[in-house]
């Protein structure tokens with residue numbers, strides 16, 4: 874049921890299961906790129922540090938709760 878994919882960031886080989894959204898894109902050939910959960914989390918964290926913004930603050934619907 875699972876397919877193998879190399880994480881494009883850490884280059885490790887992962888088994889991707891249907892519980893992951895990326896599984897279907899890999900399976901159907903829409904993409905060969907896979908980013909594992911650890912790398913996705915750190916990429917997100919890096920973006921936060923680069924911009925100095927919390928992604929939650931970028932949600933316009935939440936603005937009024939912070940000001």
Ligand SMILES: [Zn+2]
Nearest residue numbers: 880883909912
């Ligand atoms: Zn990775």
